[in-house]
Amino acid sequence: xxxxxxxxxxxxxxxxxxxxxxxxxxxxxxxxxxxxxxxxxxxxxxxxxxxxxxxxxxxxxxxxxxxxxxxxxxxxxxxxxxxxxxxxxxxxxxxxxxxxxxxxxxxxxxxxxxxxxxxxxxxxxxxxxxxxxxxxxxxxxxxxxxxxxxxxxxxxxxxxxxxxxxxxxxxxxxxxxxxxxxxxxxxx
Numbered sequence: 001x002x003x004x005x006x007x008x009x010x011x012x013x014x015x016x017x018x019x020x021x022x023x024x025x026x027x028x029x030x031x032x033x034x035x036x037x038x039x040x041x042x043x044x045x046x047x048x049x050x051x052x053x054x055x056x057x058x059x060x061x062x063x064x065x066x067x068x069x070x071x072x073x074x075x076x077x078x079x080x081x082x083x084x085x086x087x088x089x090x091x092x093x094x095x096x097x098x099x100x101x102x103x104x105x106x107x108x109x110x111x112x113x114x115x116x117x118x119x120x121x122x123x124x125x126x127x128x129x130x131x132x133x134x135x136x137x138x139x140x141x142x143x144x145x146x147x148x149x150x151x152x153x154x155x156x157x158x159x160x161x162x163x164x165x166x167x168x169x170x171x172x173x174x175x176x177x178x179x180x181x182x183x184x185x186x187x188x
Contacts, residue, residue: 003155005146006143006146006151006155006159009139009142009143009146009159009163010139010159010162010163010166012139013135013136013138013139013163013166014166016135017132017135017166017167017170018170020128020131020132020135020170021128021170021173021174021177023128023131024124024125024127024128024174024177025177027124028121028124028177028181029042030042030043031117031120031121031124031181035066035067035106036063036064036065036066036067036068036069036104036106037063037069038056038061038062038063038069040069040091040093040104041055041056041061041069041071041086041089041091041104042054042055042056043089043091044085044086044089044091045085045089046058046059046078046081046082046085047081047084047085048078048081055071055082055085055086058073058074058075058078058081058082059071059072059073059074059078059082059102060072060073060074064103067105067106067107067108068103068104068105068106069103069104069106070101070102070103070104071086071095071101071102071103071104072100072101073101073102076100079097079099079100079101079102080097082095082102083095083097083102086102086104093105093106109185114185114186117185118181118182118185121178121181121182121185122178125174125175125177125178128174129171129174132167132170132171132174133167133171135167136163136164136166136167139163140160140163143156143159143160143163144156
């Protein structure tokens with residue numbers, strides 16, 4: 001009975017840590033690394049028949065070249081709404097509307113801008129590490145509660161060690177993601 005509870009605590013902790021990593025990956029793809037990427041407009045919502053709708057559901061988003069994103073709306077009347085949504089999203093790129101499609105031209109990254117973007121990426125990494133450590137703390141508190149309810153000291157110590165090893169593994173994963181993002185940002 002108690003070993004099932006213990007397994008549940010450990011599995012929940014690992015599952016939550018995985019979610020923290022998935023969130024980090026999603027946030028890092030939104031941070032520009034110098035190359036055009038359709039995910040850069042993932043967080044942009046367009047007013048479509050009164051509902052905020054992801055840009056990818058009202059237009060075709062494609063990459064024309066390394067520094068140009070093309071947004072071709074399925075309905076021509078959506079051009080203004082898409083342009084307005086991009087400006088409001090404040091992604092740092094001014095849309096160019098030619099009457100048929102919207103183009104986003106990414107300016108080359110300056111050294112200063114790269115440092116700024118990497119600082120933002122590092123901040124996301126730090127948020128993920130904090131989330132992972134909080135998950136560890138909650139799991140350890142739950143293990144201590146189970147120990148008070150009769151779980152043996154040795155089993156509790158082993159479980160805490162397992163949670164710590166899992167935490168270390170996920171913290172290392174955050175560092176790897178940040179290193180990859182930095183390499184991507186600096187290689188232009």
